[in-house]
Amino acid sequence: MDAVPAAEHEPPAPPGWVRHWARQWRALLALLSVFGMNCTRGWPPRPWRGLRWYGSLVLAVRILHDVQALIEIKTTREDIGKINYIVLLCLYEMSVKLVGSVVSQVVMLVRPEDVCLVTECMLLYSRVGQPAVWGAVALVGPTYVVGLVLVAGPSTYAMATTGTWMQLFSYMLGDLVPSVVMMLVGIMQLLMTALYVGFATDESSNVKGWVSEAEASKCPAHVELLRKLRVRQQFLHDMVLHHNSAFGWCYLSCLAHVFMETVLCLYLGLAQLRQVADPSEPLLNAWFCTWGAFELTMFCGMCILGQKLVDHHGQMYCLLRGFLVSNPQLCTEAKLELQGFAQQIRRQDNRPGIFGLIHYDLKTMKAGFASTVTYIIVLSQFEPAVGH
Secondary structure (H helix, E strand, O other): OOOOOHHHHOOOOOOHHHHHHHHHHHHHHHHHHHOOOOOEEOOOOEEOHHHHHHHHHHHHHHHHHHHHHHHHHHHHHHHOOOOOHHHHHHHHHHHHHHHHHHHHHHHHHHOHHHHHHHHHHHHHHHOOOOOOOOOOHHHHOHHHHHHHHHHHHHHHHHHHHHOOHHHHHHHHHHHHHHHHHHHHHHHHHHHHHHHHHHHHHHHHHHHHHHHHHHHHHOOOOOHHHHHHHHHHHHHHHHHHHHHHHHOHHHHHHHHHHHHHHHHHHHHHHHHHHHHOOOOOOHHHHHHHHHHHHHHHHHHHHHHHHHHHHHHHHHHHHHHHHHHHHHOOOOOHHHHHHHHHHHHHHHHOOOOOEEOOOEEOOHHHHHHHHHHHHHHHHHHHHHHHHOOO
16 A cells, blocks of 8 residues: 655645734744844744843843943933933833833743744644634734834934934934834734634634534534534633733733833823924924824733633623523533533633733723823823922
8 A cells, every 4th residue: 555645644734814923923033033032943933042142142231231321321411410300201211111121031031932832832723723804913013114113213313313323322222122122022912912812703703603503403413513612712711821921021011111101202292292392303202192102002902902802702602601591402411511611711711911910901901091191190290390
């Protein structure tokens, strides 16, 4: 008997939207490698010690430079008597950004296996999940370009027109690089959550199809298929839970950075527009508001994606419970499987979040908006009390 070709044993190719997501994920890993935050290479990614040494060197150089830059800015401003309220806020913003980016980079350096595990889980799930709707997965990628342009464009132009090349290099290493690092962490969180939303969309549509077929045939057919859907939903929940735990410190630092930058940039932008503090640089004045609004948009995007994930699981629960209630004549096997699947969804917390302490949904988004407005008002109230 002739041997079966090896190609026939290969797993089926993933659907188009998964390949699109994989291209975005590989691009993100490449960008993280450039900034010393990714210690994996190849596809599927595998840990590589050489990138870990490179990342450690980048981290050490950046910490030394940023601390030195903060001390020099503070000393210079004190010598010329211009350590005013705005300068204090900017120093605070740079300090928080430095701490957040350092924490995120350390986590990524010491846990490269989690990046590999998340990627492998995605590839495994994509062999059975083939949602037809791209949805948010197709929209995450363009944020790379938009975010980098918003960060690097106007700010680099402003520094190039007001300072020397050494000052420009110092600014890019001390302020621009940490901003890009934290933005990439936020994009990583958005990209992974969009993937989970895609998987949940697929799972919900399959459960709806199973219920429709069972109601049409007036019998609980394909109980084994329902059990497979239950296993897939459990796998999806485990992926979300592991993701929340593995990169929790990265996302906590990113959330603190986003909140701080949103409040500070919107405050500075509104203050400059109101006081016309620097009419010769309208681009810089408008950049504060634009960048603050962009950071707030990324936060809202995470909350909307998290709410979509919750809604899909809620829809699955309602479908299963509704079918169970409307069909009391089901056999014991089907009834137990439906009850177990429904209780599994109800008891699990499938929201993306941080260590189970903070979860992204519409409730969190409302709280974020309220906190942003409150702190902008607080900064405005304290401004006159601080002299120049």
